[in-house]
Amino acid sequence: MSNCSEREALEIMQRCPRFERCSAPICPLDLCQDTRDYLPGEPKCGLAKTRRMAIAKGTKLPRKGMTKKEWAAFQRWEQMDDIARRQKLAYLTQISPFCKSDSALKNQDSHIHQKCENQKESFGQISDMEDK
């Protein structure tokens, strides 16, 4: 039996700008999400992880607004040492489609360069989380 509060869960989920239109049965901002069911084909959360994490700040959400899959990746990240993390960041930056284009274009396209920078920042936010 879960001890989550439906009222508290609703209060956090309502902070999502898409809440009124959203029909995803599993919400990463739901304190009771482990008690919900998901059927194949049902919609999934479409809000960016960084936005969910910002909404989740200061709440009791155990996975900080991340999906189970994102949380598992974060846990793996936490268990890596510094060298493994640097290698992972270098790899992620290397495989990012924006950063591939970025180096191919040698930063001549400012739009793609900005997307690459955003991608690096997003990867960096994951690494920053361990310090908090």
Ligand code: SF4
């Ligand atoms: S599932 Fe995603 S889009 Fe829907 S309310 Fe929750 S955070 Fe917002």
